[in-house]
Amino acid sequence: MSSISDRLATLEAGAAIRELAPRYADAYARLDLDALVALYLPDVPLRRAADGTGESGRTALRGHFERATRGTAPGAGLATVILHTDNHVIDVTGPDTATGSVYCHVEVHRRDGSSYQQAVVYTDRYARHDGAWYFAAQREHDLLYGAAAHTRPNALPPANWPANQTGRGSLPEAWPSWNEFWDGAR
Amino acid sequence: MSDIESRLAALEAKEAIRQLVARYALALDSRNVPDLVELFVPDVQTGDGGVGREALATWFDAVLRPYTTTFHLIGGHVIDLVDEDHASGVLYCRPEHEVGDLWVVMPLQYWDRYERRDGRWLFKSRSVHAFYAADVLANPTTVPGRFQFPGNPLITKADLPERWESWQRFWQSSPTA
Numbered sequence: 001m002s003s004i005s006d007r008l009a010t011l012e013a014g015a016a017i018r019e020l021a022p023r024y025a026d027a028y029a030r031l032d033l034d035a036l037v038a039l040y041l042p043d044v045p046l047r048r049a050a051d052g053t054g055e056s057g058r059t060a061l062r063g064h065f066e067r068a069t070r071g072t073a074p075g076a077g078l079a080t081v082i083l084h085t086d087n088h089v090i091d092v093t094g095p096d097t098a099t100g101s102v103y104c105h106v107e108v109h110r111r112d113g114s115s116y117q118q119a120v121v122y123t124d125r126y127a128r129h130d131g132a133w134y135f136a137a138q139r140e141h142d143l144l145y146g147a148a149a150h151t152r153p154n155a156l157p158p159a160n161w162p163a164n165q166t167g168r169g170s171l172p173e174a175w176p177s178w179n180e181f182w183d184g185a186r
Numbered sequence: 187m188s189d190i191e192s193r194l195a196a197l198e199a200k201e202a203i204r205q206l207v208a209r210y211a212l213a214l215d216s217r218n219v220p221d222l223v224e225l226f227v228p229d230v231q232t233g234d235g236g237v238g239r240e241a242l243a244t245w246f247d248a249v250l251r252p253y254t255t256t257f258h259l260i261g262g263h264v265i266d267l268v269d270e271d272h273a274s275g276v277l278y279c280r281p282e283h284e285v286g287d288l289w290v291v292m293p294l295q296y297w298d299r300y301e302r303r304d305g306r307w308l309f310k311s312r313s314v315h316a317f318y319a320a321d322v323l324a325n326p327t328t329v330p331g332r333f334q335f336p337g338n339p340l341i342t343k344a345d346l347p348e349r350w351e352s353w354q355r356f357w358q359s360s361p362t363a
Binding site: 155 | 190191194197198201205208209211212213215216217218219220221247250254255256257258259260261280282284286287288289321322323
């Protein structure tokens with residue numbers, strides 16, 4: 001069995017990683033974009049653009065969040081953002097690396113008074129840097145559905161998220177096991 | 187076992203059990219039955235009298251087909267360690283289910299027993315106790331029996347809060363309020 005010190009370090013890593021999800025939610029709700037990007041590695045690589053170019057770092061990431069929160073049309077910016085997270089699965093993959101997934105029930109009220117709810121699953125990569133744990137990449141956020149208040153998601157068209165906030169998402173069909181389950185009747 | 191050892195082991199047990207319930211929800215919602223049954227003890231007893239993970243996979247297969255998309259958002263988790271290898275727990279969950287044209291919300295508690303086998307914490311048993319089941323557009327208090335979940339082969343009624351003895355005692359002592 002590992003030493004007391006190693007076991008304690010594993011528990012501490014799990015506790016630190018678990019806090020990243022509510023810290024992200026809190027910073028997002030307060031629209032504190034500096035606090036939000038501080039949860040990521042300083043040189044975090046961003047998703048590659050369609051033309052294959054890739055940016056990195058917190059400043060570039062902050063620009064991404066700026067566009068997401070202010071919106072592109074008058075009134076489309078975010079007023080109230082409630083990211084209720086739980087179901088944090090954490091797999092430690094090395095002394096300084098881990099992966100995980102987080103469930104989130106999203107409720108957003110836009111500045112124009114419109115609102116929607118979403119069911120989202122984040123898939124994360126984490127890394128330890130100078131003793132603290134950070135998001136090591138932009139969070140993969142897969143949508144099950146987004147729907148306006150008092151709306152059944154069942155018959156909604158595909159959201160093509162993140163282009164649109166409401167509609168059916170890529171989940172559950174994007175889970176390989178989902179398709180295997182329905183393809184194979186026991 | 188030293189004092190430090192046992193305190194550390196208790197923290198490790200609770201962390202492992204918290205991971206267990208999160209992995210259950212993900213495996214269930216992604217219909218990953220092979221992963222799901224691996225979370226149970228190898229000699230798990232199924233609801234229909236079977237024993238073992240293969241029997242549990244067959245049991246889950248039938249239970250999981252009458253609805254499509256599900257999203258099991260969990261919440262508060264009480265974990266009571268009984269001894270080094272046994273624990274019990276109560277876990278809140280607010281699952282959503284796509285049931286044909288309905289979108290059924292069913293707030294519930296899981297009543298769990300956990301066991302550690304070969305160093306791994308696993309489910310010994312898990313039972314579901316619903317507060318209600320109702321379409322997202324319905325008022326749960328006006329749904330008959332507070333239960334609207336057509337075709338659910340496993341959960342057929344809402345048994346909380348009435349099932350709690352403390353709840354019964356509370357209202358029996360002064361039923362007027």
